[in-house]
Ligand SMILES: *[C@@H]1O[C@H](CO)[C@@H](O)[C@H](O)[C@H]1NC(C)=O
């Protein structure tokens with residue numbers, strides 16, 4: 001039933017529309033001397049009678065649906081629309097959410113209901129498409145203001161969003177926020193996500209005629225347009241990237257010599273810290289600017305907003321960059337991304353919620369490690385993130401995070417920090433565990449906080465020396481044995497590549513390598529890069545049956561301190577629906593330790609070499625050990641599918657303290 005109110009409001013809307021100054025014709029384009037003119041904004045009715053806003057700076061001409069604020073067209077050089085003209089929705093924000101009583105999660109394109117010109121000067125135009133929550137339970141309780149800035153003599157669009165919820169609003173889950181572009185498939189075929197991760201890509205159509213593999217995102221190309229791609233695998237997760245490395249990614253049209261790039265100048269507005277992995281670009285052609293997601297973390301990610309909880313965050317700006325003038329478009333995109341990073345925080349953003357350089361603070365210090373000896377924390381990641389538990393930054397989405405790396409002697413400078421209360425977190429390559437500074441750090445506008453020397457004492461058994469170790473503490477399983485891919489489901493991009501682990505199906509190799517007996521690793525004889533499989537997965541018995549697996553670490557002890565406590569340091573790089581149980585010298589005894597059911601990061605299926613980090617310091621009473629040969633059993637006890645298991649980062653056995 002249509003309510004009278006609705007009809008009345010429709011009539012009012014219609015009357016209002018009649019009053020608006022509307023141009024029916026497309027504005028003409030000034031073709032010569034175009035490079036440096038002031039950007040213009042026009043509100044028009046397009047040929048379908050719907051309203052559009054067009055911003056044109058003589059270099060690019062961008063059309064937005066109004067007041068929804070979807071980007072419907074980007075005209076650049078000879079290309080009428082860089083975006084896919086065959087799709088209705090091609091340049092959009094979206095988020096996933098679930099309310100208390102909304103049943104399954106839903107996707108919201110956060111379409112605006114109100115259009116505003118925020119600034120219009122000789123130098124730039126900033127426009128806004130906003131939506132205010134008015135108690136309608138079919139929408140997420142959230143105020144959203146999507147902003148776009150188009151500057152003079154700039155071939156690109158700055159995009160950011162101001163997201164806000166008020167404390168009295170109902171509780172809600174919000175798991176993903178991003179901007180997505182669907183590019184013109186007739187033009188863009190070459191994709192670049194990193195220096196050594198670029199290739200000519202299959203098409204959406206190729207995927208539609210392909211064979212699905214173990215999950216829907218991965219397909220085997222059985223009948224691709226380009227016959228060279230036959231039997232290759234395509235999976236968007238092969239192009240994931242850590243936030244710290246995701247400064248620029250995108251597509252090139254070789255035919256038109258045009259590049260389309262997403263530049264992320266800062267990690268402050270992203271989620272999960274510097275080594276959180278996110279999708280980048282993938283077949284479509286699709287390019288994503290991701291702000292919040294649970295990728296490679298899963299349900300541990302912070303997605304819940306309680307009733308009574310207020311929240312506000314500025315997501316972005318990211319820069320959508322188009323190029324054509326350089327002979328090497330990737331190199332030019334990298335140069336531009338460096339320029340954007342150097343210009344951060346931008347000084348041309350109108351919203352007072354985005355803070356300029358003078359409104360931010362600096363924190364400096366020197367990190368040293370005390371692990372039996374004092375050493376400088378060389379090239380360690382160190383950052384400010386909202387106060388919380390050790391390592392909580394890995395799952396944090398709501399706050400801002402500011403990360404940097406220490407130099408060779410442990411010094412660090414974290415600049416451009418928004419005022420607020422933070423914890424200082426970090427970790428040091430080569431050492432286990434997470435660093436957290438004892439006090440919270442209060443950053444004020446314009447302040448410089450000098451912390452001086454701060455000391456990280458990694459977990460160690462009261463100075464107990466190391467008996468043996470497996471792997472290197474680097475929060476990944478990269479150094480272990482990563483098998484070769486299957487010939488009929490590989491991605492040639494990752495052959496002879498440092499990122500071997502990005503191939504599809506590697507987890508299945510475990511069952512082939514260890515068909516009857518599980519992995520046994522002998523300290524002193526085995527080599528972790530050959531003999532330690534990169535993931536502790538289940539064994540596939542037949543099509544549908546998986547069984548738990550138990551790995552053994554065999555080691556020799558010339559003497560045992562019966563009364564002492566040994567420590568097994570077990571660092572995990574990833575966990576998916578797993579439970580690791582530890583037994584000493586008797587596989588059938590009660591485990592001395594169990595992780596419990598942990599992890600939903602799905603990094604095994606998603607070809608990440610890590611998810612989130614977990615460290616267990618496990619007490620091993622000396623009376624359980626023997627003089628001579630000992631065995632530690634690591635049993636991954638959960639097995640209902642192929643993607644379950646853990647990736648180890650590093651394992652170490654420590655003696656009791658000698659002092
Ligand atoms: C326009 O930008 C280009 C580089 O992006 C620069 O070389 C040129 O000087 C600029 N022109 C004007 C008029 O500002």
Ligand SMILES: *[C@@H]1O[C@H](CO)[C@@H](O)[C@H](O)[C@H]1NC(C)=O
Nearest residue numbers: 406407408409410411412413
């Ligand atoms: C590290 O940074 C400190 C402080 O800025 C500086 O004095 C030192 O020279 C730097 N060390 C190296 C090896 O770059």
Ligand SMILES: *[C@@H]1O[C@H](CO)[C@@H](O)[C@H](O)[C@H]1NC(C)=O
Nearest residue numbers: 524525526527528529530531
């Ligand atoms: C382990 O194997 C790797 C490569 O297979 C090799 O480079 C390394 O030297 C070996 N380490 C030892 C201690 O033998």
